[in-house]
Amino acid sequence: MITSIEPKAGSWILLVGPRSLNSTMLTAIARLGERCSLRVLDGGNRFNAYTVARAARGRRDILEHITVSRAFTCYQVLSLLESTPSTQAPFVVLDLLNTFYDESVQIGERKRLLRSCLAHLERLAVPSAPRGAEAAEGGLPRGGATRRPPRLVAGGVVSVHPPAVPSQAAIELLSLLQASAVDTFFAQPAASALEPMRLF
Amino acid sequence: MGRTLPSATQVFLQEEAAFARFRRALRRADQLALDDLFTSARQHLAAAQYASHALPFEVFLLSMLLEEHKEVMRLRERVEDILSRQK
Secondary structure, X not given: OOOOOOOOOOOEEEXXXXXXXXXXXXXXXXXXXXXXXEEEEEOOOOOOHHHHHHHOOOOHHHHOOEEEEEOOOHHHHHHXXXXXXXXXXXXXXXXXXXXXXXXXXXXXXXXXXXXXXXHHHHHHHOOOOOOHHHHHOOOOOXXXXXXXXXXXXXXXXXXXXXXXXXXXXXXXXXXXXXXXXXXXXXXXXXXXXXXXXXXX | OOOOOOOHHHHHHHHHHHOHHXXXXXXXXXXXXXXXXXXXXXXXXXXXXXXXXXXXXXXXXXXXXXXHHHHHHHHHHHHHHHHHHHO
C-alpha cells in the first residue's frame, strides 16, 4: 500500500493501479505537501480537495503548498504541461491517460500528443536553476513557516489507471508511457475488509 | 467538464454511509438519536455548501450542534414560562 511518494530528482516515476489507488495518492500528496511545495496536474478530474484537506488535518499551510491544475481533454493535457514552468517543486500527474482513452480522437493523434506530453514531463522533472531567496527555500512563502522544510528538487510522479474497457490503443499508450518512465510500479487493488454477516 | 468537487449533499451522504457500521452497532434508541442528528445536519446543507469549508464534516457537526442548541433554547424558554406561571 502506498503511503508516501518520493519524487526522484531529474526523473519521474509511473504508478499504474486501479481507481482505488486515487485515494491513497491524494493522501500521499498531502504528506508530500507537508514537506515542500508541489504541483498537481489532474488529467482525469481525480483531485478531491476534501480528501486532501482531511489527510492534511485541515492545515492551511499544507494546503497552500499544493497547486492544482486540471485538464479535461488530451489537447488540454498537453497545453497544461506546456504552460507549466520548470521549478524546483516536484509535480504529481493524476490519471494522465484518462483523456487519452477518448476514442473520438484518432489513435495517431493521441500518440502524438502523448509523446509531446512525455517531453514536457522530462522537462518538468529537471529542476530549474534557483532564482532568488524564494527558489532557494523550495518555493515556500517568506516568513510563513518557522521551520524550514528540507529542500526538495523537482522530480515527479505520474499515476495512470487502466481503462474501463481494455483496448489495443490503451495498451499502446500505456507501453509508450512505461518506456519513458524511470520506474514503473503496479499497485494491486486492496483486498476488501470482511463484512460481518448480517443477521437481518 | 464536470464538477471538480463533490457537492455538500454528496459529501454528507458519503459521511452518513461511512458511519453505517457505527450505527449498526448502536442500540435501537441510540440509532434513532443518531438519525435525528444527521437529519438536523441535513437541514443546513445549503449553508454547508456556501461555507466551502475544507473539512465539511466539521460544518455538519456544527449544524448538529446548532440544532441541539436551538432545542436547548426552546426548552429553556418553556421552563422559564412554566416557572413564571407558578409564581
